[in-house]
Amino acid sequence: MLDPRISLLRKKLENVKSIVLFGSGKGGVGKSVISSATSYILSERGYDVAYLDLDFHGPAGQSLFPVDIQFKGGREGVELPISDGVRVMSIGYFLGDNPFPLAGREKIDLLIDFFSILNIGKLDSIIIDLPPGMGDELTFTQRVFRDRVSIVAVTMDSELSLNVVEKLMKYIKTEKINFLGIIVNMVNLFREYNPKQIEKRLRGEVLGAVSYHPRLEEFKTIKSKLENVHEFRREIEHVVDDLLKRVNLLK
Ligand SMILES: Nc1ncnc2c1ncn2[C@@H]1O[C@H](COP(=O)(O)OP(=O)(O)OP(=O)(O)O)[C@@H](O)[C@H]1O
């Protein structure tokens, strides 16, 4: 029998126009930086966006989108706090420096709880920052929210990264997930960037490219990274322009 909590989750997100996953399969390729920057720029352009960090073991949300308020709850659930203009939620706000191991069923239960306790309301888009791998966070979200979910694949232009993302691309096709495109991060770091070659290998369209910007490390929040590293901001603006052509968020 279908878990009744799943129907409630579907209902909870029925007023969200689009749910966009940023995944990779591979770790450390820039999913968090790019998904948070995309959320920030979208909200700057007037879209009602929430950034949800589904990386329970290595959350980044608390650094990229700091919040200094007490979490508030009402009848509809915990309100998503606003950080630098973006509605946000991350387990990182509650963990401090503590490790957070989860095994087996605990992960699914936490995923259900995570969405259940939130007051999501009406939104143009939920941007989901996935952890590395193709585990429950990806499969659960995709199976619960089904055709409402789209995915962006983030990769680096390195052999090891492309090998893993190739597998994700096969999974996306097999599962018929609405595919928005590939973002190649740190393009200038490994070899001469050749998007056509990447498209051929991954069998998917490249949505955008982001260069390696060593200065990004100097700044903690995504707002300060975007404000101080202008070329990074310009590249993310491009990514957002192209994303908006593929996701219908028109006001
Ligand atoms: N274009 C870039 N230029 C320079 N540094 C970058 C760039 N993109 C990401 N980084 C840095 O690389 C590291 C990994 O990025 P990030 O945490 O976004 O990757 P991730 O894919 O989310 O990792 P994980 O798989 O652990 O969730 C971070 O320190 C981030 O600041």
Ligand SMILES: [Mg+2]
């Ligand atoms: Mg991450």
